[in-house]
Amino acid sequence: MKKYLFKRDTLLATACVFLIMGLFSLLPLNTHLFDPIKMALSDLSFNDLAFSVIKSHKDNGIDKRIVVVDIGQSSRADIAATIDSINKGNPSTVALDITFAGPKEPAADSALRSALSNTKQLVLAEKIAFHGDSLQSAPNYFRTPNATVGYINFIGEEDAVIRHYSPSETTADSTYQSFTSQIVRLSNLQSFEQLSHRPQGSTLITYRRDASQYLTIDHAAMLRGEVDLSVLNGKIVLVGLANTNANDIEDKFFTPLNKKFAGKSTPDLNGIYIHANILSMVMDQDYTKKIPGWLMMLVSVIVVWLHMAFFLKYYIEKHIWFHLVVKSVQLVSAVLFIYFGILLISKAGIQANFTMMLGGVVLAVDVLYFYEGLAQWLRKKFHISTVFPGDHH
Amino acid sequence: MKTFLLLLCLVFAVGAAAQDSLLVFELKGKAYLKTLDNKIQPLKVGNKFYAYHSRLEIDKGSSITLVSDTYKALTFTKSMAMVDIRKTFHPGKNTDVTGKYFAYVWEQFTHKHGSPEADRRKYMSNAGGVARGCPGVDADHLPDTIYYTGKSLVFNITHKLPAGRLQLAFQNADSAWRINVDPSAVFFPATEQLKPGTSWKWFLLIDRQQPCKEGVIIYMTRAQYLLKEKELNKQVIVSDPLEASNMLAFLLEASGYLDAAQDIYRNNH
Numbered sequence: 001m002k003k004y005l006f007k008r009d010t011l012l013a014t015a016c017v018f019l020i021m022g023l024f025s026l027l028p029l030n031t032h033l034f035d036p037i038k039m040a041l042s043d044l045s046f047n048d049l050a051f052s053v054i055k056s057h058k059d060n061g062i063d064k065r066i067v068v069v070d071i072g073q074s075s076r077a078d079i080a081a082t083i084d085s086i087n088k089g090n091p092s093t094v095a096l097d098i099t100f101a102g103p104k105e106p107a108a109d110s111a112l113r114s115a116l117s118n119t120k121q122l123v124l125a126e127k128i129a130f131h132g133d134s135l136q137s138a139p140n141y142f143r144t145p146n147a148t149v150g151y152i153n154f155i156g157e158e159d160a161v162i163r164h165y166s167p168s169e170t171t172a173d174s175t176y177q178s179f180t181s182q183i184v185r186l187s188n189l190q191s192f193e194q195l196s197h198r199p200q201g202s203t204l205i206t207y208r209r210d211a212s213q214y215l216t217i218d219h220a221a222m223l224r225g226e227v228d229l230s231v232l233n234g235k236i237v238l239v240g241l242a243n244t245n246a247n248d249i250e251d252k253f254f255t256p257l258n259k260k261f262a263g264k265s266t267p268d269l270n271g272i273y274i275h276a277n278i279l280s281m282v283m284d285q286d287y288t289k290k291i292p293g294w295l296m297m298l299v300s301v302i303v304v305w306l307h308m309a310f311f312l313k314y315y316i317e318k319h320i321w322f323h324l325v326v327k328s329v330q331l332v333s334a335v336l337f338i339y340f341g342i343l344l345i346s347k348a349g350i351q352a353n354f355t356m357m358l359g360g361v362v363l364a365v366d367v368l369y370f371y372e373g374l375a376q377w378l379r380k381k382f383h384i385s386t387v388f389p390g391d392h393h
Numbered sequence: 394m395k396t397f398l399l400l401l402c403l404v405f406a407v408g409a410a411a412q413d414s415l416l417v418f419e420l421k422g423k424a425y426l427k428t429l430d431n432k433i434q435p436l437k438v439g440n441k442f443y444a445y446h447s448r449l450e451i452d453k454g455s456s457i458t459l460v461s462d463t464y465k466a467l468t469f470t471k472s473m474a475m476v477d478i479r480k481t482f483h484p485g486k487n488t489d490v491t492g493k494y495f496a497y498v499w500e501q502f503t504h505k506h507g508s509p510e511a512d513r514r515k516y517m518s519n520a521g522g523v524a525r526g527c528p529g530v531d532a533d534h535l536p537d538t539i540y541y542t543g544k545s546l547v548f549n550i551t552h553k554l555p556a557g558r559l560q561l562a563f564q565n566a567d568s569a570w571r572i573n574v575d576p577s578a579v580f581f582p583a584t585e586q587l588k589p590g591t592s593w594k595w596f597l598l599i600d601r602q603q604p605c606k607e608g609v610i611i612y613m614t615r616a617q618y619l620l621k622e623k624e625l626n627k628q629v630i631v632s633d634p635l636e637a638s639n640m641l642a643f644l645l646e647a648s649g650y651l652d653a654a655q656d657i658y659r660n661n662h
């Protein structure tokens with residue numbers, strides 16, 4: 001391998017790999033339309049294995065700062081009574097992960113408005129949408145001029161895994177805070193200031209806990225007086241839909257915590273638990289760091305170059321073993337890349353994208369055949385020397 | 394022999410026509426068959442008809458569900474020619490395999506997957522929260538009252554939902570009825586059933602799910618209404634006129650006379 005490491009052909013073949021990958025990425029057409037693997041894995045990150053298979057998040061225990069209250073399919077009158085009960089527990093902040101589209105039943109609406117006005121630190125939810133550069137929100141019916149309101153939007157394609165959110169959005173007129181940013185602003189100002197000083201825009205969500213790792217209270221049990229309300233003292237209380245029924249997918253999303261790593265599955269986590277994970281992340285300063293693109297590119301070039309030197313040795317000297325060895329090396333490399341990715345995400349909170357590296361190693365074999373033809377042609381035509389002997393394989 | 398063949402053809406023709414008969418399976422409101430010579434035949438549940446050249450007339454807010462001989466059931470809310478209705482029951486069986494296949498290939502071929510994190514505002518359509526109420530329905534002018542004396546009950550509802558998705562339902566101990574609310578329409582439900590002395594619960598439903606808005610209407614005459622107001626007024630023992638007026642409004646509100654209470658609050662403000 002050392003023999004070929006610094007050969008011009010090794011370096012040029014490696015450059016060819018990245019050149020071809022670059023050309024493919026510029027192609028405006030989707031060439032994977034009948035690639036079943038690509039179709040099945042289009043929304044997949046191998047880093048998800050850290051949660052879905054290895055379940056590294058299970059080590060984290062319950063986040064005692066956050067309590068989730070499940071409202072199920074209850075009426076506004078029940079929600080009002082639930083909020084009154086929550087207030088008796090003296091929580092630090094109450095946040096309703098519910099959008100109310102308009103009036104419903106006057107008496108219940110009145111009761112809910114009264115319960116909300118009696119809540120000391122309240123955050124209401126709204127959904128926003130962008131039309132060009134302008135931001136439009138669907139107003140929460142119970143919004144008051146002095147109410148704290150945050151948007152509950154995540155970033156992601158429809159029916160895709162939710163990996164990112166935006167802590168705040170700035171338009172020409174003003175700055176809008178997300179639902180979780182508003183909660184942190186009211187309950188933990190120091191964390192909010194640290195969040196504000198971070199680069200805004202798409203922020204990776206660090207998933208550290210699933211639904212079972214947040215204390216969840218059924219509102220009906222609370223109304224029946226079966227819950228010791230002291231558990232709410234000083235806590236952030238998230239009120240919303242938190243069902244554990246796998247067949248009920250209302251307000252559920254695909255997350256990296258999904259038990260099924262790839263292929264068809266059902267959404268696994270309620271929006272309220274995604275907000276809870278974001279809150280835990282912000283309060284713990286547990287942001288997932290991302291390796292810069294240029295660094296991953298540099299590492300990918302080095303790794304593909306090493307692979308290319310190894311492949312060349314077998315290609316030229318032991319061609320009969322070439323395909324067997326190459327396939328074995330590709331498999332072992334893939335396993336190791338994913339292992340490093342999992343180690344980085346679960347131990348150091350660093351997300352690395354190995355797609356380019358893996359793609360380069362896979363493409364190297366095909367490029368080698370193409371490059372040999374080119375090198376032989378250049379030798380014949382321009383007498384440029386090459387490590388490839390005799391005829392084209 | 395000729396006569397026999399003619400009779401056989403006739404039997405087949407009648408049989409073929411019978412295959413296309415439609416059964417009135419469910420009827421909410423009123424629907425009619427209007428023939429070419431403008432004769433009107435009211436339809437009832439259980440009616441079976443062929444009527445190739447007629448027109449199905451459906452009253453506003455009514456709906457009719459027809460079942461074909463192949464047990465295909467379709468609900469209609471708007472008047473249509475029977476020819477068009479039959480087309481909806483038999484929408485051509487030749488699936489354009491080639492066309493659909495290459496349309497799919499082209500769509501996939503030209504569909505470039507974007508990067509949500511790079512273009513976040515485009516991909517911020519997922520909202521992690523549960524929605525309660527009637528999203529997309531503008532129903533600000535619903536009768537905001539419990540006791541109601543008006544001559545006709547007005548529900549002013551505008552929405553952008555596809556036809557048939559939004560319904561207004563009324564229910565009391567004796568009966569229940571449900572009407573489709575047309576998109577962007579001011580809706581006046583029939584008032585013949587909402588007589589003084591009756592009380593109703595009303596609901597707005599999307600896709601026949603759990604009600605997203607609801608209220609109570611208790612119909613009473615103007616005299617009954619004023620009598621109740623007088624009764625409540627007797628409970629007011631405050632001497633200051635403004636305070637007395639506010640107190641009455643409070644008692645009216647507590648008793649469900651929301652409109653009257655609102656009027657007084659508005660005047661006192």
